[in-house]
Amino acid sequence: MKIVRSDLLAIAVKEAQYPPEAPPEIAFAGRSNVGKSSLLNLLTGRKKLARVSGTPGKTRTINFYSINDDAFRIVDLPGYGYAKVSKSISADWGGMIEKYLKSRHTLKKVVLLVDIRHAPSTQDVQMYEWLKHYGYAGLIVATKADKVSRNETQKNIAAIRRTLGAGEGDSIIPVSTLKKTGVDTLATEIEKLL
Ligand SMILES: Nc1nc2c(ncn2[C@@H]2O[C@H](COP(=O)(O)OP(=O)(O)O)[C@@H](O)[C@H]2O)c(=O)[nH]1
Ligand SMILES: [Mg+2]
Numbered sequence: 001m002k003i004v005r006s007d008l009l010a011i012a013v014k015e016a017q018y019p020p021e022a023p024p025e026i027a028f029a030g031r032s033n034v035g036k037s038s039l040l041n042l043l044t045g046r047k048k049l050a051r052v053s054g055t056p057g058k059t060r061t062i063n064f065y066s067i068n069d070d071a072f073r074i075v076d077l078p079g080y081g082y083a084k085v086s087k088s089i090s091a092d093w094g095g096m097i098e099k100y101l102k103s104r105h106t107l108k109k110v111v112l113l114v115d116i117r118h119a120p121s122t123q124d125v126q127m128y129e130w131l132k133h134y135g136y137a138g139l140i141v142a143t144k145a146d147k148v149s150r151n152e153t154q155k156n157i158a159a160i161r162r163t164l165g166a167g168e169g170d171s172i173i174p175v176s177t178l179k180k181t182g183v184d185t186l187a188t189e190i191e192k193l194l
Pocket of ligand 2: 036037038050051052
């Protein structure tokens, strides 16, 4: 699959703002600052499609991107886990994501992004539990792979699998947007889902 076109289709906080259901959607979830926007930009070949931020906790909307003239969509879910975000915003975050997971018939899969350097957080585990509950789990991206050695890569992936309780058959793809590695593997996995 080659992404030749990508456009921001809609920015939503509530369901009424979602674009009408049409082609399949693949959503990206993960904690704030994990590298979601960077990955989206690399995948689409557009440096500024999604805003890469030095300040975590900025995105509190669900962003729908139309890919290849709406052959499918990538949906950027709000990042979680930023300490300075108030309690009420974190509650909103949960409600927003759960609403989308629950109601979206065209949602095929949610890619969970976790930082390869650390064991998944409590919120990562909670997110993965939700994904399992709603039937969307099974595709994990370990970001910032350039920050660990080759040996650590395998070790940390095993730890991520264990902590999240992912199945042996579930993909965990190490990706580095800095080195531009792993993104083709992810594109292939996405293609298989469509
Ligand atoms: N070293 C390294 N840094 C990355 C990588 N991906 C993202 N970053 C950095 O991590 C920070 C957060 O990235 P961003 O894409 O905005 O994360 P988001 O909040 O999940 O959308 C930025 O400073 C990025 O430059 C990567 O693969 N390697
Ligand atoms: Mg972002």
